[in-house]
Amino acid sequence: MMMQKVKPHGLEKLNLEPSLEPSLEPSLDSDFFSQEILNKIKTDISQAWPESLNLNDRDIDNDFLVREIKKLLKIKDAVLISHYYVDPALQALSEQTEGLVGDSLQMAKFGKSHAAKNLIICGVRFMGETAKILSPEKNVFVPTLKAECSLDLSCPSDLFKKFKAANPDRTAVVYVNTSAEIKALADWCVTSSNALQIIQYLSDQGEKLIFGPDKYLGAYLKKETRADMLLWQGFCVVHEEFKSAGLRSLKQAYPEAAILVHPESPEDVLEMANCVGSTAKLLEASKKLDNPVFIVATENGIFYKMQQASPHKKFISAPTGGRGATCRSCAHCPWMGMNNLKNLYECLLAIPDNSSNFNTLEALTQPYEIKIPEEIIQKAALSLNRMIHFSQ
Numbered sequence: 508m509m510m511q512k513v514k515p516h517g518l519e520k521l522n523l524e525p526s527l528e529p530s531l532e533p534s535l536d537s538d539f540f541s542q543e544i545l546n547k548i549k550t551d552i553s554q555a556w557p558e559s560l561n562l563n564d565r566d567i568d569n570d571f572l573v574r575e576i577k578k579l580l581k582i583k584d585a586v587l588i589s590h591y592y593v594d595p596a597l598q599a600l601s602e603q604t605e606g607l608v609g610d611s612l613q614m615a616k617f618g619k620s621h622a623a624k625n626l627i628i629c630g631v632r633f634m635g636e637t638a639k640i641l642s643p644e645k646n647v648f649v650p651t652l653k654a655e656c657s658l659d660l661s662c663p664s665d666l667f668k669k670f671k672a673a674n675p676d677r678t679a680v681v682y683v684n685t686s687a688e689i690k691a692l693a694d695w696c697v698t699s700s701n702a703l704q705i706i707q708y709l710s711d712q713g714e715k716l717i718f719g720p721d722k723y724l725g726a727y728l729k730k731e732t733r734a735d736m737l738l739w740q741g742f743c744v745v746h747e748e749f750k751s752a753g754l755r756s757l758k759q760a761y762p763e764a765a766i767l768v769h770p771e772s773p774e775d776v777l778e779m780a781n782c783v784g785s786t787a788k789l790l791e792a793s794k795k796l797d798n799p800v801f802i803v804a805t806e807n808g809i810f811y812k813m814q815q816a817s818p819h820k821k822f823i824s825a826p827t828g829g830r831g832a833t834c835r836s837c838a839h840c841p842w843m844g845m846n847n848l849k850n851l852y853e854c855l856l857a858i859p860d861n862s863s864n865f866n867t868l869e870a871l872t873q874p875y876e877i878k879i880p881e882e883i884i885q886k887a888a889l890s891l892n893r894m895i896h897f898s899q
């Protein structure tokens with residue numbers, strides 16, 4: 508059976524045709540942010556797209572994989588934790604096996620509190636790393652270690668270290684969409700669920716901040732809290748693409764619609780929102796608000812849970828590039844899309860059980876297991892646990 512790729516919604520009505528061609532513009536506002544970083548992101552996206560679209564796996568028997576994955580989760584003492592952006596087939600499996608579908612904060616908390624020996628994280632690599640840092644005693648696996656995030660890629664630790672060293676009087680706050688090394692350099696970690704409250708708290712304490720990597724989330728936090736913040740110039744390739752002009756036209760076509768926007772989006776798109784928030788907050792808003800139609804500026808994997816919770820409401824993807832324009836993501840994260848039933852099944856097969864030959868274990872689990880040096884785990888746990896305790 509062929510895997511279904513989720514298509515961007517709403518564009519038909521506006522006659523906007525997305526292209527998948529990457530077209531990164533340089534954005535050199537920071538001394539530490541370079542063309543080299545942009546080139547790295549561009550190369551990684553080009554490699555992620557074919558795997559994300561499952562071009563080579565059209566003959567896979569999904570029903571077989573679903574049955575086997577359910578059995579293997581039990582045999583291997585594993586729990587499946589999925590982000591809202593992954594393939595609906597994976598989200599459904601998490602639901603059916605008493606795992607979790609959640610935002611990045613919910614995923615982190617669930618993994619830490621769950622009794623299973625093996626955590627399987629369907630999302631992107633930083634989500635697996637976060638789970639490992641919070642639960643170093645557990646084994647953490649991901650269906651593919653190649654699932655990156657443009658925010659993580661846009662913030663190399665050697666350059667962020669220089670940014671921090673150039674501002675020794677400032678507290679370093681980093682978004683959870685970063686590597687373990689960046690978290691180890693930070694004083695605080697935040698997710699989109701708790702960033703406003705944490706930045707407000709720090710600002711009220713009189714602290715001056717550096718924030719990275721997302722320049723849009725950073726600008727939004729700065730505007731809302733009036734905190735004294737210097738911003739790294741990273742961006743999410745999915746959310747940066749939402750366009751206010753297209754959104755205005757779509758709102759005219761659907762005047763009854765509420766607009767839901769993730770804070771990684773540009774300021775002019777955020778200004779049009781009825782609700783700005785993390786994926787969990789946007790899902791809640793889609794349940795609570797009475798509007799019959801929702802225009803959603805975030806990754807379109809979220810439509811699975813939105814539509815499930817409100818089957819009679821209509822959900823439309825906010826427009827990205829227009830005709831003739833280029834669109835890097837088209838409301839689809841190429842790295843989230845690299846998670847699929849096949850690599851999840853292969854990942855579970857590689858996890859040892861009691862009958863395994865221990866000499867071959869490392870080689871088998873290597874493509875899936877999150878490994879982080881002990882000293883990085885210890886340092887990164889400080890900023891992450893500070894956030895977890897703040898959010899309890």
Ligand code: 13P
Nearest residue numbers: 610611698699785786787
């Ligand atoms: P959430 O914190 O809302 O899950 O967002 C994570 C993410 O990667 C958004 O692009």
Ligand code: SF4
Nearest residue numbers: 631656657743745840
């Ligand atoms: Fe990273 Fe954006 Fe993908 Fe989220 S949607 S994982 S921020 S690239």
